[in-house]
Amino acid sequence: MKAINAIRMGGVDVLPLVEGGKGVAVSNGATAGAWAAAGGVGTFSAVNADSYDAQGEIIRQTYSGKTRRERHEELVEYGIKGGIAQAIEARERGGPNARIHANILWEMGGAERVIRGILDGAKGMVNGITCGAGMPYRLADIAREYGVHYYPIVSSGRAFSALWKRSYSKARELLGGVVYEDPWLAGGHNGLSNSEDPRKPESPFPRVLALRNQMREFGLGDTPIIMAGGVWWLEEWEDWIDNADLGPIAFQFGTRPLLTQESPISDAWKKRLITLQPGDVSLQNFSPTGFYSSAVHNEFLGELEARSERQIAYSSEAVGDHTAEYLVGPRRRPVWVTPHDNARAQSWEKAGFTETLRTPDNTLVFETPEAAREIIDDQVACMGCLSHCRFSNWTQNGPDYTNGKRADPRSFCIQKTLQDVAHDGSLERNLMFAGHNAYRFTSDPFYSNGFVPSVKQLVERILTGR
Known part of the structure; x- marks a missing residue:
C-alpha cells in the first residue's frame, strides 16, 4: 500500500482521514476526540446531540410545548446545549491541537441557530463545519463570522458550482475542503438529483474528477476533496492517492467508526453490524426530508x-x-x-x-x-x-x-x-443508517472473533492496510 502522508487542510497538516458525522447522537465527542487524537479529523454530529445532567447522565429529549412552534424552540435549545457538550468532550479527548469538526444538516430544524449557538458556547473548540443535505449557501457567512473553516458536502461538480458562484467565492480563504459524498455508496441521506437513477450507480472517479476540474476553474486546485462513501481499505483507492489529476484527496470513514469501543451505539447494534450481508443496506425514498437515504433493511x-x-x-x-x-x-x-x-x-x-x-x-x-x-x-x-x-x-x-x-x-x-x-431502542423497529459497504464487517479479518477495536486501533489499521 502507498504511504499515507499528511495533507494541508483547514490551514494545518493532518492525516487525510476524516471521521464522517453520523446523525442523532452517534458521532459524538468521544468518537471525534479519539479520531482527532489519532491524527485525523474528528467529527461530532451537531444534529440533536446529547447533553448531560449534573451526574453525567444523558438527558433524553422530551417536549412539553403545546404547539409545534413551542416544541421547535425546545428542540433548538436541546441542539445547542448538546452540541456544546460534545464539542467540549471532543476537545478534552483530542487535545489542544486536535482538528475537530461539527457536522450539521442544512435541512435540520433551526440549523443556522443551532450551529451559531454551538460556536458561541464552545468558542475555539470547533475548527470546521461540515454541512450537507441541501444547498447551504449561508455556510460561508457563518464560517467567516466565527473564523472557522467550512466543508460543504456535495455529490456533483454542478452542485458545488452553484454554491461557489452564489456564496462561497466570497469566503474563499476559509474553504477547508469539499466533501464528495457518493449518492450510491454513502450511508444516511444521499444527494441524488432528479436526473440520476438510484438503481444505476455511477463510478465515483469520473464524478470526482469532474468536481476537481470545476474547482480548478475557480482557482481551487489545491483545496482538498474528501471522498465519502464506500471507503474501506485504502489500498483499494491507490489510484486516487497522489494522483495529479485529482489533486489532494482525503478519505472519509462513516460506517467503520460505528464498530469501535468509543462508539456510543448499543452492543446489540454493534453485533448486528458483523452479521450484515451484501444487499442488507438499501437505498430508499421514505425520508421526511424528501432525500433518498441508505439504511439497513429491517x-x-x-x-x-x-x-x-x-x-x-x-x-x-x-x-x-x-x-x-x-x-x-x-x-x-x-x-x-x-x-x-x-x-x-x-x-x-x-x-x-x-x-x-x-x-x-x-x-x-x-x-x-x-x-x-x-x-x-x-x-x-x-x-x-x-x-x-x-x-x-x-x-x-x-x-x-x-x-x-x-x-x-x-x-x-x-x-x-x-x-x-x-439510545438502545429496537434495531428492527427503527431506522439504522449505514453505508453500502457495511456488509464487509462480516468478512474483514480485522473483526474476527467479535473484535471491536478502539478508534486508535482502527486508524492504525487503516494506515497500515490489511
Whole structure:
C-alpha cells in the first residue's frame, strides 16, 4: 500500500482521514476526540446531540410545548446545549491541537441557530463545519463570522458550482475542503438529483474528477476533496492517492467508526453490524426530508415498503376509469377509484388494514387501526426537527408553519426513530443508517472473533492496510 502522508487542510497538516458525522447522537465527542487524537479529523454530529445532567447522565429529549412552534424552540435549545457538550468532550479527548469538526444538516430544524449557538458556547473548540443535505449557501457567512473553516458536502461538480458562484467565492480563504459524498455508496441521506437513477450507480472517479476540474476553474486546485462513501481499505483507492489529476484527496470513514469501543451505539447494534450481508443496506425514498437515504433493511423499512404498496389513487368525482365508489373514514365520505383498485381495497380490509389515510398525491394508503393511530399521533407530536417535513407538513417558515401540503403517511417521524435507535431502542423497529459497504464487517479479518477495536486501533489499521 502507498504511504499515507499528511495533507494541508483547514490551514494545518493532518492525516487525510476524516471521521464522517453520523446523525442523532452517534458521532459524538468521544468518537471525534479519539479520531482527532489519532491524527485525523474528528467529527461530532451537531444534529440533536446529547447533553448531560449534573451526574453525567444523558438527558433524553422530551417536549412539553403545546404547539409545534413551542416544541421547535425546545428542540433548538436541546441542539445547542448538546452540541456544546460534545464539542467540549471532543476537545478534552483530542487535545489542544486536535482538528475537530461539527457536522450539521442544512435541512435540520433551526440549523443556522443551532450551529451559531454551538460556536458561541464552545468558542475555539470547533475548527470546521461540515454541512450537507441541501444547498447551504449561508455556510460561508457563518464560517467567516466565527473564523472557522467550512466543508460543504456535495455529490456533483454542478452542485458545488452553484454554491461557489452564489456564496462561497466570497469566503474563499476559509474553504477547508469539499466533501464528495457518493449518492450510491454513502450511508444516511444521499444527494441524488432528479436526473440520476438510484438503481444505476455511477463510478465515483469520473464524478470526482469532474468536481476537481470545476474547482480548478475557480482557482481551487489545491483545496482538498474528501471522498465519502464506500471507503474501506485504502489500498483499494491507490489510484486516487497522489494522483495529479485529482489533486489532494482525503478519505472519509462513516460506517467503520460505528464498530469501535468509543462508539456510543448499543452492543446489540454493534453485533448486528458483523452479521450484515451484501444487499442488507438499501437505498430508499421514505425520508421526511424528501432525500433518498441508505439504511439497513429491517422490519421498519419493510413496513414502509408494504404501506406504499397498499396504495390506490382516488378522485373526488366519478371520472374516466374511476367509476367505483369507495367510502372513506368514519364519516364514510365517498371517493371514486377504479374497479380493480376497489377490489384490492376490499382485500386489504379483509386482511385487517381497515384504516385509510390520504396522501398529498391523491392516493389512499391502508393501515391497521394501531398503525394508523401511531402515524397520526407522531404527526401531531411534531417538534419541527426539519426545516421542511413531508411527514407532518411542518415548515420552520411562517406565517402558518406548514408546507401547504397534506401530511404524508408514507413517511415517518425521523426524530423519533433516530433518537430511539441511538439510545438502545429496537434495531428492527427503527431506522439504522449505514453505508453500502457495511456488509464487509462480516468478512474483514480485522473483526474476527467479535473484535471491536478502539478508534486508535482502527486508524492504525487503516494506515497500515490489511
